Amino acid sequence: MTLIPVLGGPDVELLYRAYAIAELEGVEREFNELLSNAVLRRRYDGPTTVLSILEQVGVDSASLDSRSAETKPLVQRYIALSDGYRISATPTIIVNGTHEINLRAINSADQLLAEIAKLLNS
CATH class of the missing domain: 1.20.1440 (de novo design (two linked rop proteins))
Incomplete structure (x- = not known):
């Protein structure tokens, strides 16, 4: 990568x-x-x-x-x-190489951190 x-x-x-x-x-x-x-x-x-x-x-x-x-x-x-590559933003985050987070569905940094923590613990 x-x-x-x-x-x-x-x-x-x-x-x-x-x-x-x-x-x-x-x-x-x-x-x-x-x-x-x-x-x-x-x-x-x-x-x-x-x-x-x-x-x-x-x-x-x-x-x-x-x-x-x-x-x-x-x-x-x-x-x-x-x-x-016509990259102007990074709209997703991949957690542990398998879980994708769509940042458009996230409303705050705290929500993002909570979602990442949840995925790391799953």
Whole structure:
């Protein structure tokens, strides 16, 4: 399975660059999990969260600027993949590879977390 970072919002450039650094360091899945948790639990507050998550996965957040030449091709690849696959959102979540959650049926982050917990325990 190919993990394609589909990111958006006002911090999209920072998110892509941070994900690229995480990928270069081999911690992109951990970065993605922490970022997803922050968003779902409404703890995402922009660049501060992104930089904190980089540090949590063992990446020096200061490297965002110093490694920009290294991350630029990756960021361009992410954008090309998203555009090529015409991905503009991720409308479902797969739990344990077998249970699909349609986010259109979810009305809140708490409801989503409860549904995921229920599926994990089933």
